[in-house]
Amino acid sequence: MLVGMATFSFSPVLQAQTPSNPPANPNAPDNSQASKTTDSTADQSQTGGTPTDSGSLQRNDSKNGPASLDNNPSNAQTTTPQDDATKTPSDANTPASANTTASSNRENSASLTADDRAFLEKAAQGGMTEVKLGKLASEKSASPKVKEFGARMVKDHGKSDAKLKTIASAKGVDVPANLDTEHQASVDSLSDKSGGSFDKAYVDAMVKDHEQDAADFQREADSTQDPQVKAFATQTLKTVKMHLSMIKEIQQGM
Numbered sequence: 048m049l050v051g052m053a054t055f056s057f058s059p060v061l062q063a064q065t066p067s068n069p070p071a072n073p074n075a076p077d078n079s080q081a082s083k084t085t086d087s088t089a090d091q092s093q094t095g096g097t098p099t100d101s102g103s104l105q106r107n108d109s110k111n112g113p114a115s116l117d118n119n120p121s122n123a124q125t126t127t128p129q130d131d132a133t134k135t136p137s138d139a140n141t142p143a144s145a146n147t148t149a150s151s152n153r154e155n156s157a158s159l160t161a162d163d164r165a166f167l168e169k170a171a172q173g174g175m176t177e178v179k180l181g182k183l184a185s186e187k188s189a190s191p192k193v194k195e196f197g198a199r200m201v202k203d204h205g206k207s208d209a210k211l212k213t214i215a216s217a218k219g220v221d222v223p224a225n226l227d228t229e230h231q232a233s234v235d236s237l238s239d240k241s242g243g244s245f246d247k248a249y250v251d252a253m254v255k256d257h258e259q260d261a262a263d264f265q266r267e268a269d270s271t272q273d274p275q276v277k278a279f280a281t282q283t284l285k286t287v288k289m290h291l292s293m294i295k296e297i298q299q300g301m
Contacts, residue, residue, distance in 0.1 A: 171222035
């Protein structure tokens with residue numbers, strides 16, 4: 048009985064002397080901010096970098112954020128402002144083939160002389176005239192041979208004119224698309240004739256024109272230094288000489 052009473056009387060004393068929440072010491076330093084800093088530092092160390100080091104977070108934090116495909120920073124591809132600044136509009140936007148074509152045209156144009164350009168322009172006028180007069184011969188001639196020769200002019204000179212335009216375009220030379228006053232006058236003069244009168248005037252004009260053409264093409268083939276113009280003049284000269292032989296034979300038979 049005495050022991051139980053002593054125990055009963057001692058328990059309240061222990062509870063009074065050991066409170067669960069002791070009062071804070073007003074003179075003790077506040078460690079709450081330090082604790083928060085420590086916790087923040089621990090969190091940062093777990094993520095592999097500081098909050099401002101987004102590159103480190105992306106490379107090392109495989110749990111809390113996206114991981115880089117290549118963990119070696121030296122292998123990462125980067126684009127600097129200097130790289131973009133060195134790109135010129137022609138390099139960035141112009142196809143390489145366009146630059147090559149423009150450069151080639153400039154070189155081809157530079158290889159032509161004034162005589163070469165004059166030859167191409169004159170040949171274009173002559174070719175268009177031959178085609179127009181050939182069509183008139185097919186319509187107005189009374190001779191089957193003259194009609195046949197006129198059709199041959201339309202076919203052969205049509206092909207040579209197409210080649211000439213292709214070469215002139217590559218060389219940067221603007222050949223005429225219409226007849227000048229002199230050549231148009233020749234066409235108009237023959238347009239007023241028909242039958243035998245047309246045949247004689249047309250055949251005489253063809254002999255004269257092809258003799259002049261043969262001389263012009265021969266001179267250009269011998270003098271030009273441009274390989275494309277030389278090849279065109281040489282090949283067309285053969286056709287012109289063939290036409291001249293044909294029309295002279297028709298003239299002798301009239």
